[in-house]
Amino acid sequence: MWSxxxxxxxxxxxxxxxxxxxxxxxxxxFTYSLYDIFGDIKIARIESLQKxxxxxxxxxxxxxxxxxxxxxxxxxxITSFINKLEDNEYFLFLPNIxxxxxxxxxxxxxxxSLKQNIDLEKLNNEFESTIGKxxxxxxxxGFGGLRxxxxxxxxxxxxxxxxxEEKTTFRNKAxxxxxxxxxxxxxxxxxxxxxxxxxxxxxxxxxxxxxxIFRTFYDVKGKGGKKKIKGKNFEISKGENVEITxxxxxxxxxxxxxxxxYNIKLELQEKINSQxxxxxxxxxxxxxxxxxxxSKFSRTIKWINKDLQIKRLPMIGESISYRNFTFExxxxxxxxxxxxxxxxxxxxxxHLTCKLMTFIVPFSDEDDLDFExxxxxxxxxxxxxxxxxxxxxxxxxxxxxxxxxxxxxxxxEIKDEHxxxxxx
Numbered sequence: 001m002w003s004x005x006x007x008x009x010x011x012x013x014x015x016x017x018x019x020x021x022x023x024x025x026x027x028x029x030f031t032y033s034l035y036d037i038f039g040d041i042k043i044a045r046i047e048s049l050q051k052x053x054x055x056x057x058x059x060x061x062x063x064x065x066x067x068x069x070x071x072x073x074x075x076x077x078i079t080s081f082i083n084k085l086e087d088n089e090y091f092l093f094l095p096n097i098x099x100x101x102x103x104x105x106x107x108x109x110x111x112x113s114l115k116q117n118i119d120l121e122k123l124n125n126e127f128e129s130t131i132g133k134x135x136x137x138x139x140x141x142g143f144g145g146l147r148x149x150x151x152x153x154x155x156x157x158x159x160x161x162x163x164x165e166e167k168t169t170f171r172n173k174a175x176x177x178x179x180x181x182x183x184x185x186x187x188x189x190x191x192x193x194x195x196x197x198x199x200x201x202x203x204x205x206x207x208x209x210x211x212x213i214f215r216t217f218y219d220v221k222g223k224g225g226k227k228k229i230k231g232k233n234f235e236i237s238k239g240e241n242v243e244i245t246x247x248x249x250x251x252x253x254x255x256x257x258x259x260x261x262y263n264i265k266l267e268l269q270e271k272i273n274s275q276x277x278x279x280x281x282x283x284x285x286x287x288x289x290x291x292x293x294x295s296k297f298s299r300t301i302k303w304i305n306k307d308l309q310i311k312r313l314p315m316i317g318e319s320i321s322y323r324n325f326t327f328e329x330x331x332x333x334x335x336x337x338x339x340x341x342x343x344x345x346x347x348x349x350x351h352l353t354c355k356l357m358t359f360i361v362p363f364s365d366e367d368d369l370d371f372e373x374x375x376x377x378x379x380x381x382x383x384x385x386x387x388x389x390x391x392x393x394x395x396x397x398x399x400x401x402x403x404x405x406x407x408x409x410x411x412x413e414i415k416d417e418h419x420x421x422x423x424x
Contacts, residue, residue: 001021001022002020002021002022002023002024002026002027002028003018003019003020003021003027004018004019004027004030004095005017005018005095005096005146006018006019006034006093006094006095006096007092007093007097007099007146008078008081008091008092008093008094009091009092009099009107009108010081010084010085010089010090010091010092010111011089011111011112012084012325013081013084013326014099014104014145015077015078015081015145016099016145016146016147017074017075017077017078017146017147018074018146018147019071019074019075021070026070030067030070030071031095033063033067034063034095035095037056037059037063038050038093046093046095047093048092048093049090049092050090050091050092051088051089051090051091052082052085052086052088052089052090052091053087053088056082057082060079060082061079063078064076064078064079074147089115090111090114090115091111092107092110092111094107100140101131101135101140101142101332102135105127105131106124106127109124109127129385130385131385131386132385133383133384134334134383134384134385134386137336137337137338137340137343137383138334138335138336138337138347139334139335139337140332140333140334140335141288141332141333141335142330142331142332142333143176143177143186143288143330143331143332143333144177144183144185144186144326144328144329144331144351145185145330146185147184147185147186149187149189150176150186150187150188150189150190150287150288151188151190151291152190152291153189156170156189156190156192157190158170158190158191158192158195159188159191159286159287159291159294159301160191160192160195160199160283160286160301160304160305161192161194161195161305163192168192168194169192169193169194170189170191170192170193171193172196172197173187174187174188174189174191174196174287175187175188176188176284176287176288177284177288177329177331178204178207178208178222178280178284178329179222179223180204180205180208180222180223181207181208181211181215181220181222181329181352182215182220182221182222182327182328182329182352183328183329184328185328186287188287188288190291198305199280199304202276202306203273203276203277203279203280203283203304204280205270206272206274206276206277206280207276207277207280207281208222209268209270209272209406210272210277210406211352211355212229212268213236213408214352214353214355215352215353216228216229216236216242217238217242217353218327218353218354219238219327220327220328220352220353229268230269231266231267231269232267232268232269233246233247233266234246234266235247236266244264244266244410264409265408265409266407266408266409267405267406267407268405268407270406271403271404271405271406272403272404272406273400273401273402273403273404274397274398274399274400274401274404275310275313275398275399275400276401277398278313278316278359278398279303279304279306281316281350281357281359282300282304282348282359282361282362283304284331284348284350285331285333285346285348285361286301286304286361288331289333289335289346293335295365296345296364296365296366297361297363297364297365298365299363299365300361300362300363300364303362303363308363309401310362310399310401311399311401312370312372312399313362313397313398313399314344314359314360314370314371315377315395315396315397316357316358316359316395316396316398317357317358317359317381317387317393317394317395318355318356318357318358318393318394318395318396319355319356319358319392319393319394320354320355320356320392321354321356321390321392322354324356325353325354326351326352326353328352329350329352330350330351330352331348331349331350331351332348332349332351333346333347333348333349334346334347334348334349336366341366341368341369342369342376342379342380343380343383344360344361344364344367344369344371344380345361345364345366345367346360346361346364346366347360347361348360358387360380
C-alpha cells in the first residue's frame with residue numbers, strides 16, 4: 001500500500017489527511033501534482049508558506065477536479081479548508097510532517113507574527129514560559145484533525161469488555177469520539193458491537209445533550225446532520241439565524257423590565273446524569289490511547305461500564321474561549337512521562353466550538369492520589385501554567401450519579417422591535 005500524508009495549517013484550523021492506494025503511480029501523480037502547486041517539483045523545492053490568492057485558488061480547484069473521483073472524500077476537505085481562509089491570508093503546506101503540540105504552536109505563532117507584525121521570538125518565549133513546565137512532565141497527543149483508525153484491524157479484542165472475535169462481533173464502525181458531536185475522523189477497531197451499543201445508549205447521550213446548545217448555535221454536523229434543540233417549552237433551530245420558538249404565550253420570556261435585554265431560562269426535555277458525562281469523556285480518552293496502556297486503567301474501565309460505584313470524582317475545569325474554536329471535536333491527552341505521582345497520570349482536554357473541558361482520567365494504576373480533595377487538585381492545577389494563568393475557568397463537580405433536569409440560561413440584547421423574539 002502506497003500513501004501520502006498532507007497537512008494544511010491556518011490560524012483557525014489544522015487539517016490533515018492521508019491518501020492511500022495500491023497503485024504507486026497514482027500516489028506519485030497525486031503527490032507531484034499537489035507539490036507543484038506549492039513549489040517547483042522540477043527542482044525539488046516546496047514552499048511551506050503560502051497565500052490564499054486567486055492564482056493559488058485556481059490551481060487548487062484544477063487539482064481537485066483531477067483527483068476528486070479517485071480520493072473521495074478526503075480531498076474535498078481541501079476545498080473546505082481553502083474556502084474558510086480570508087483573501088490573501090497566509091497558510092502553511094506541510095507534506096509528510098509529524099506535528100506535535102510544540103511544533104503546532106510554533107507554527108501558529110509564525111502565522112500570528114505575519115498577520116499582526118509581532119516579533120516571533122517573543123511569541124515563542126511566551127508560549128514556552130507557560131507550557132514548558134507541562135512539557136517537562138507530559139507527552140501530549142492530539143486527535144481530531146487527521147482521519148485515523150485506532151487499534152488492531154486483524155486481531156480485534158474489545159478494550160472495554162475484553163472479548164475477541166470468537167466471542168463477540170465487530171461489524172459496526174465504532175467512533176472513538178461520538179459521531180453525534182461531529183466526529184467523522186477518529187475510529188476504533190477495538191470496540192465490539194455490544195459495548196458500542198451500550199455506550200451509545202447509556203453514557204453518550206448525556207454528553208451530546210450537554211453540548212446541545214453549542215451544536216445548534218454553531219451548526220455542528222453530527223449524526224444525521226443538523227440538530228434542533230427541543231425543550232419542555234421551546235425549540236431552537238439554526239437557519240440564517242438562530243431562532244427560538246415557544247410553545248405558548250405563557251412560556252415566552254418576560255422582557256418588560258428591560259426591553260433591550262433578556263435572560264431566558266430553558267429546560268431540555270431529556271434529563272442528564274453528571275457522572276455519565278464524565279464517563280463519556282474518559283471513554284473517549286481510553287478509545288484513543290495505545291493498546292499497551294489499556295492495562296493501566298482496569299478500574300477506570302469498570303467504572304465506565306458501571307461495574308464500579310464511585311461517590312466522588314475530581315472536579316472538571318470548563319472554559320469558554322474562541323482562541324482555539326473548532327467545528328469538529330478535538331481531544332488532547334496529557335500522559336505523564338515520569339514518576340512524579342503528585343501529578344495525575346493522564347489528563348484529557350476536550351474541545352468543541354468555543355467550549356473546553358479539562359479533566360483527570362481517574363483510577364489509573366499509575367496514580368497514588370485521587371485528586372478529589374481541594375488541596376491535591378489545586379496543587380495539580382498550579383503545575384499547568386497554561387491553565388492556571390487563565391482566569392475564565394469554572395470548576396464543576398460531576399460526581400452525582402443520578403438523572404437530573406438540565407437547564408441553561410441565554411443572555412443577550414435585542415437590537416430592534418423585529419428581533420424581540422429572535423436570538424442572534
